[in-house]
Amino acid sequence: AQKVTQAQTEISVVEKEDVTLDCVYETRDTTYYLFWYKQPPSGELVFLIRRNSFDEQNEISGRYSWNFQKSTSSFNFTITASQVVDSAVYFCALSEARGGSEKLVFGKGTKLTVNP
Amino acid sequence: GAGVSQTPSNKVTEKGKYVELRCDPISGHTALYWYRQSLGQGPEFLIYFQGTGAADDSGLPNDRFFAVRPEGSVSTLKIQRTERGDSAVYLCASSLGSGVNYEQYFGPGTRLTVT
Numbered sequence: 307a308q309k310v311t312q313a314q315t316e317i318s319v320v321e322k323e324d325v326t327l328d329c330v331y332e333t334r335d336t337t338y339y340l341f342w343y344k345q346p347p348s349g350e351l352v353f354l355i356r357r358n359s360f361d362e363q364n365e366i367s368g369r370y371s372w373n374f375q376k377s378t379s380s381f382n383f384t385i386t387a388s389q390v391v392d393s394a395v396y397f398c399a400l401s402e403a404r405g406g407s408e409k410l411v412f413g414k415g416t417k418l419t420v421n422p
Numbered sequence: 423g424a425g426v427s428q429t430p431s432n433k434v435t436e437k438g439k440y441v442e443l444r445c446d447p448i449s450g451h452t453a454l455y456w457y458r459q460s461l462g463q464g465p466e467f468l469i470y471f472q473g474t475g476a477a478d479d480s481g482l483p484n485d486r487f488f489a490v491r492p493e494g495s496v497s498t499l500k501i502q503r504t505e506r507g508d509s510a511v512y513l514c515a516s517s518l519g520s521g522v523n524y525e526q527y528f529g530p531g532t533r534l535t536v537t
Contacts, residue, residue: 343528348530349511349530349531350425350528350529350530350531351465351528352528353526397465399464409467409470409478409481410457410465410467411467412464412466414464415462415464
């Protein structure tokens with residue numbers, strides 16, 4: 307069965323600090339996709355990144371970076387030089403690449419608070 | 423452009439009543455998903471439509487929950503004999519096509535409170 311674990315329930319940092327959000331996943335499939343979503347206080351989930359299981363290259367997008375390690379089944383997310391606007395709940399999610407349903411299995415989320 | 427819209431934004435109902443929650447996907451999106459998010463939890467999958475048909479309804483918790491998408495666009499999630507445990511935010515998402523290469527765009531959700 308698929309499972310996503312985000313062990314950090316809440317994290318609080320001061321602006322400009324770097325912060326890493328952890329994500330560990332479980333799946334029996336060899337082909338799968340991993341995602342990160344941001345849920346600001348307004349409530350709408352915002353897509354951040356999608357990664358397939360065959361691409362272990364780390365990715366950087368501005369202040370955001372992602373570290374995918376199949377050996378430890380982890381897909382961690384780092385925000386560099388955090389800003390108050392980064393305050394939100396962040397969800398890691400997994401989808402198995404099976405035809406017919408591309409449902410996402412989400413972790414419980416990590417609430418990030420960036421203080422000025 | 424218009425995103426996914428959901429109505430109502432808030433719904434308060436009494437235990438035992440019937441409710442309908444509506445989702446308007448992004449125009450042209452053929453895939454539509456319903457998720458349920460309880461307080462402090464991540465969204466949980468309920469049902470997935472490709473076009474008019476429910477391709478995967480494995481997440482519906484019981485037969486009190488039903489969803490339709492008769493014309494392949496708007497979808498309605500229907501809950502009969504509501505229970506207090508049904509209280510949650512119900513999220514709808516749509517994507518341009520079927521498959522994980524298509525990003526799911528989420529709506530703002532409907533907050534359902536069963537008293």
